[in-house]
Amino acid sequence: MDLKAAIAAVRFGQGRRPGDPIPADPVAWLDSQLDPALPGPALPEDLPRDLPAIYRAFAEDTERLRAGGQGRPNQGLIVRTEMLAALTLEITANQGFRERLVAFWANHFAVARARVPYLAGHYTREAIRPHVAGRFEDMLLAVVRHPAMLAYLDNTGSVGPNSPAGQRGRRGLNENLAREVLELHTVTPASGYGQADVRAFAEVLTGWGVEGAREPYGFVFRPNAHEPGEKTVLGRTFPPGEQGGIEALRFLAHHDSTYRHLATKLVRHFVADEPPPEAVATIHGVLRDTRGDLGAATRALVRLDAAWDPPLAKFRAPHDFVVAVMRALEAPAEAADRAFGGLQYLGQPLWNPAAPIGFPDTARDWAAPEAMVRRIEWSNGIATRGAGRDAAAVAEAVLGPLCRPETLRAAARAGSARDALTLVLTSPEFHRR
Structure with a gap:
């Protein structure tokens, strides 16, 4: 095994299994793992895997507890099976680079299974995995509209103060999701946003909630909880309604500060704890020029000289x-x-x-x-x-x-x-x- 093949396996992949084939062309081997057709975790046929089935399992657990039953067997089955299936794929498959990308982006858009145990596996499978080599705006929209993120960051109870629901005074505006999308997921404070932008973006996202008791069993837009009127975030004005939220997320996904933030995190993960500025500039340029094509950015990443030399530059978490x-x-x-x-x-x-x-x-x-x-x-x-x-x-x-x-x-x-x-x-x- 030559040095480049060894680096490809441990830095970009998740380590070799002794019986793994050694790629003749490590870069081409890494490129091949950006294929969206690669299999995901193997789940049992009878496991609740789509949102309607997961929410029905949640309802069964709720009824059992109300009736004096013990434990949460559906919850335990779903979350544990999802986790073990994901780890099995990482341990046994020869697609470590793709699995590393799934883990990287799931950590970028982190949710905690302690808060959303039923949904963490579905979230990673459906909001993260399909988009790791696609466009960042598609991943961002999938993430923010997923019940796991909406519940984890408390947007399900966020109500516009001047909406019909807000006028009844039961609940108020919650800024958690808006703040974290701005601070952690997209533009970061380097963009110069202020508290007024956070509040306006939170108003944009009012009405974005979850329906777990009936169709559509997942994301739902509730007009009576949505703050009426136009809102301005980072100098851009967005219309009221669900479409305003979609437009705001697309705007943030393509903001130059977002591209720079993503480039810095990718280079930090794959190159060095202190990201070399020239490497960040290269990946930033690819993201900017391709309008957030993560596959193009990843292919550029594995072609950076700094990603291969020196070897063993990163400490394994x-x-x-x-x-x-x-x-x-x-x-x-x-x-x-x-x-x-x-x-x-x-x-x-x-x-x-x-x-x-x-x-x-x-x-x-x-x-x-x-x-x-x-x-x-x-x-x-x-x-x-x-x-x-x-x-x-x-x-x-x-x-x-x-x-x-x-x-x-x-x-x-x-x-x-x-x-x-x-x-x-x-x-x-x-x-x-």
Whole structure:
């Protein structure tokens, strides 16, 4: 395995499985993973997977609780099956680059499954996954109109003060969704927006809610809760009604500050914690010139010299690390449950960040001493799955030229095969991508 193939697998992908084919052309291999026809998570046929079925399951749980029943069996089944299916795909499939993009954009548009447990899996499958190589405006619209985001950021109860519902005085304007879309998802404070823009955008989004008891079982626009009249956000005026919200989101999606923000985050994730300005400028230019084509930006990203040199410039977050370990040990599909537990133990629970900003993406946030000790403990426990594997062979297969001679010497001196494997899995180079 040459150096470029090794970097493609660990920096852009999620780590090699020893039996994976080695691509002759790593860039072409990465490009091929932008194909929207690639399969998503494999879900059981009887699992509630569309919004009507999910909301009916929610209603069944509600009725059971009202009748004095215990627990939430539908909720537990739905959310756990969705999570394990997603982790299984990451652990077993040879499309790590696409899965990394799904995780990146799901973290950019973070929701917490603790708040929307029924919906987190559907949200990732339907609002994020189909758009990772499409247009940013389509992803933004899908995200903001999805029940998970509307519920997570409290827009379902946001009422225009001068709307018919607002005049009755039961509820008021909620700015959470508007604020986070501006601050985190699109233009950022660098655009110069102010509190008046936040309030006006919140008014634009009034009436955007969720219907869970009947058709359409999902997004619904409620005119009686919508603030009447035109609104002005960042100097642009939008008409009243649902169409005004759509126009506002498209405007924000194509704002130059949005393109710069997205470029910075992509370069930070794939190149360096301190994004090189020239790399950011390149991706910013592609987004601007293609009107937010994420596929074009991603293809440009993998052609940046800085994305390949130096190797191992990024520290693996717990999610990256756990999946890479499972892949290195060629874990079977049923090991997804162990991976889920590992994410909980190492502080990056799947689809459950502590705040709308999502999980951090730099070494300083993940490389604290206590966190590293936990990685060693978890890796030593999971290394039992690699019983019988030669540590040096695993290192060669998954790291290739990225593996240091010091690691191989330390593994050779280990007191047991398990300890040798643990040394490889917790080596400095394995912690990086």
